[in-house]
Amino acid sequence: MSKEIIKIEDLKREFTMGNETVHALKGISFTIKEGEFVTIMGSSGSGKSTLLNILGCLDRPTSGTYEIDGLKLKDLDKNALATIRNEKIGFIFQSYNLLARTSALENVELPLLYNSKVSTEERRARAIKALEKVGLGDRMQHTPSQLSGGQQQRVAIARSLVNNPVMILADEATGNLDTRTSYEIMSLFQELNQQGITITFVTHEPDIASFSNRTIVLKDGSIIKDNLNHKIQSAATELASLPTEDN
Amino acid sequence: MRLLNLIKIAFKAIVLNKMRTLLTMLGIIIGVASVIAMLAIGEGSKESIRTTISAMGSNMITIRPGADDRGPARGSGGDVQTLTLKNYEVLKEQAALLSYITPVVNGGGQIINGSNNWPSTIYGVNPDYLNIKVVDLQSGSMFTNAEVKSASKVAVIGQTVVDNVFPDGQEPVGQMIRFNNIPFKVIGVLEEKGENTFGQDQDDVVIAPYTTVQKRILAIDYLNQIMASAVSEDDAPDAVTEVTQILRTQHKLMDNEDDDFSVRSMEELISTFSSTSEMLTILLVAVASISLLIGGIGIMNIMYVSVKERTKEIGLRMAVGGKGSDILMQFLIEAILISITGGLLGVILGLGSTVFIEKFLHWPTSVALYSIVISFAVCAITGIFFGWYPARKAAALDPITALRYE
Ligand SMILES: Nc1ncnc2c1ncn2[C@@H]1O[C@H](COP(=O)(O)OP(=O)(O)O)[C@@H](O)[C@H]1O
Numbered sequence: 001m002s003k004e005i006i007k008i009e010d011l012k013r014e015f016t017m018g019n020e021t022v023h024a025l026k027g028i029s030f031t032i033k034e035g036e037f038v039t040i041m042g043s044s045g046s047g048k049s050t051l052l053n054i055l056g057c058l059d060r061p062t063s064g065t066y067e068i069d070g071l072k073l074k075d076l077d078k079n080a081l082a083t084i085r086n087e088k089i090g091f092i093f094q095s096y097n098l099l100a101r102t103s104a105l106e107n108v109e110l111p112l113l114y115n116s117k118v119s120t121e122e123r124r125a126r127a128i129k130a131l132e133k134v135g136l137g138d139r140m141q142h143t144p145s146q147l148s149g150g151q152q153q154r155v156a157i158a159r160s161l162v163n164n165p166v167m168i169l170a171d172e173a174t175g176n177l178d179t180r181t182s183y184e185i186m187s188l189f190q191e192l193n194q195q196g197i198t199i200t201f202v203t204h205e206p207d208i209a210s211f212s213n214r215t216i217v218l219k220d221g222s223i224i225k226d227n228l229n230h231k232i233q234s235a236a237t238e239l240a241s242l243p244t245e246d247n
Numbered sequence: 248m249r250l251l252n253l254i255k256i257a258f259k260a261i262v263l264n265k266m267r268t269l270l271t272m273l274g275i276i277i278g279v280a281s282v283i284a285m286l287a288i289g290e291g292s293k294e295s296i297r298t299t300i301s302a303m304g305s306n307m308i309t310i311r312p313g314a315d316d317r318g319p320a321r322g323s324g325g326d327v328q329t330l331t332l333k334n335y336e337v338l339k340e341q342a343a344l345l346s347y348i349t350p351v352v353n354g355g356g357q358i359i360n361g362s363n364n365w366p367s368t369i370y371g372v373n374p375d376y377l378n379i380k381v382v383d384l385q386s387g388s389m390f391t392n393a394e395v396k397s398a399s400k401v402a403v404i405g406q407t408v409v410d411n412v413f414p415d416g417q418e419p420v421g422q423m424i425r426f427n428n429i430p431f432k433v434i435g436v437l438e439e440k441g442e443n444t445f446g447q448d449q450d451d452v453v454i455a456p457y458t459t460v461q462k463r464i465l466a467i468d469y470l471n472q473i474m475a476s477a478v479s480e481d482d483a484p485d486a487v488t489e490v491t492q493i494l495r496t497q498h499k500l501m502d503n504e505d506d507d508f509s510v511r512s513m514e515e516l517i518s519t520f521s522s523t524s525e526m527l528t529i530l531l532v533a534v535a536s537i538s539l540l541i542g543g544i545g546i547m548n549i550m551y552v553s554v555k556e557r558t559k560e561i562g563l564r565m566a567v568g569g570k571g572s573d574i575l576m577q578f579l580i581e582a583i584l585i586s587i588t589g590g591l592l593g594v595i596l597g598l599g600s601t602v603f604i605e606k607f608l609h610w611p612t613s614v615a616l617y618s619i620v621i622s623f624a625v626c627a628i629t630g631i632f633f634g635w636y637p638a639r640k641a642a643a644l645d646p647i648t649a650l651r652y653e
């Protein structure tokens with residue numbers, strides 16, 4: 001039995017706006033094991049991002065417990081959470097969130113700048129390796145404005161990989177991309193997953209979910225489905241079968 | 248290691264945001280430079296007044312009839328007739344702290360040489376006058392004590408008089424001129440001194456033995472003033488006391504009576520005029536402070552806005568593992584780098600414009616060290632504080648709140 005990377009129990013998140021309370025998450029429990037590729041699905045407003053932000057230690061739950069890699073997060077302070085984000089989590093955003101006017105290489109180096117255990121040489125070497133892994137070995141000095149959307153997302157993926165995280169969390173990482181580019185990104189994720197990286201992927205597109213081995217479906221802040229996928233599609237194969245356009 | 252990384256991050260951010268950096272620095276540069284330049288002008292005029300007065304003879308002591316009104320505006324002295332030749336003689340004999348002394352009588356009149364005439368002032372003095380005023384002759388010679396005794400009609404004239412009554416470039420020494428129709432033989436020409444700080448032409452004078460001027464021109468037997476010089480600048484205050492004592496005895500003044508004359512050293516005159524230029528300096532300091540304040544507000548605005556603008560960036564940095572303290576430190580380092588660089592550029596610009604003002608506008612300037620220190624400190628502190636303060640708020644946000652900030 002492989003180890004549990006994420007374990008949440010009865011997780012709730014409420015937002016108070018004025019005298020109105022929005023129950024974005026209404027008591028969610030699940031476990032994600034090492035090596036899984038999980039997609040979280042659900043319509044817009046169902047609480048996917050709220051859940052992922054809590055999993056990524058960017059936000060805190062109103063109640064419930066959360067363990068990451070065996071570590072209880074309940075009593076940790078802000079600085080300890082920052083260290084967890086830095087060392088255990090790779091987060092990928094829908095809108096890439098790269099530093100403007102900054103080279104791909106420097107963007108990828110960013111998480112390691114906040115890790116004093118990594119020397120300058122090692123930081124550079126790891127960033128180059130991560131960029132090569134996502135197929136951008138020849139674009140390292142390009143700034144975001146000189147890269148396509150898909151390439152920018154690859155830089156963001158390289159950034160999430162560079163600290164050797166125990167898991168990668170992606171929030172609609174293909175949401176801004178066309179089908180072909182989405183499949184390219186998904187095939188990259190599948191490759192990374194095969195190398196043993198645990199991935200949690202938020203999406204509302206069913207075809208994207210078919211590339212993962214498990215799908216959790218949210219509705220109005222509750223889990224309505226949690227299925228293992230027995231017919232995992234290969235994104236690479238799907239990509240090949242797409243009608244070829246003139247690039 | 249961590250700090251080194253943060254310095255790298257801050258440095259990159261500064262280079263990336265060139266416009267913001269430039270605008271912030273501009274506030275600091277202008278603030279610092281204007282304070283330095285304005286105070287340099289203030290200090291410069293103060294110093295120039297001091298040197299002009301010193302050039303007039305810093306040991307000089309003037310004794311005027313009438314009570315002292317202690318202001319730069321004077322003039323009533325001439326009407327009061329409390330100074331006599333006897334006073335002069337007693338002072339010459341008894342005042343140990345005086346090295347030179349001369350009676351002074353003066354009056355305006357017309358100088359005529361043939362068809363040239365020129366209104367001027369005649370000063371009746373003795374030969375000590377040149378030593379007291381620290382002037383030399385450019386040609387000819389000064390009259391002697393014997394010529395004073397015999398009330399000779401000889402005169403030494405200034406360059407302005409030469410220019411106006413000898414317009415053809417004749418050698419004036421040896422020529423005859425008339426002052427209010429009394430003929431004088433020109434025996435010397437004073438070296439040129441130009442205008443003093445108060446705009447008076449020091450070369451527009453005729454100098455003659457006081458005996459001659461008293462009898463022939465003014466027909467008076469009192470003195471307009473007595474001029475003397477103390478044995479040294481340091482002795483000037485004591486000399487003033489000594490002269491006052493002698494004159495009070497001479498004038499038979501009781502202890503409860505005020506002086507009916509005034510004795511002033513150049514030192515006092517210097518302090519009177521220094522206080523005038525002190526006011527100028529205060530005014531300039533006020534203007535400079537305002538520009539410093541405006542610079543400070545500019546720094547504040549830009550720093551504040553830039554932190555707001557960069558809240559998303561702050562969110563991202565936190566999302567990849569930056570701690571609140573890292574973010575704060577980054578912004579603090581940025582603010583320090585910008586403020587210090589801006590401050591240094593401001594000092595350079597301030598010194599540069601001071602040189603420019605001196606060279607091209609011919610205003611006297613003198614850079615005060617304290618103006619550099621204060622303006623630099625004020626701008627650096629404002630810049631650093633307002634770089635740090637809004638960043639502190641941003642660093643306290645949850646990463647997701649900062650990331651969502653629009
Ligand atoms: N910061 C917030 N303040 C108030 N309400 C929020 C906030 N974030 C999310 N919500 C609410 O929580 C619910 C779930 O939002 P979200 O997790 O973003 O949905 P999804 O990502 O599935 O589209 C929505 O109703 C949304 O309006």
Ligand SMILES: [Mg+2]
Nearest residue numbers: 048049050172
């Ligand atoms: Mg969402």
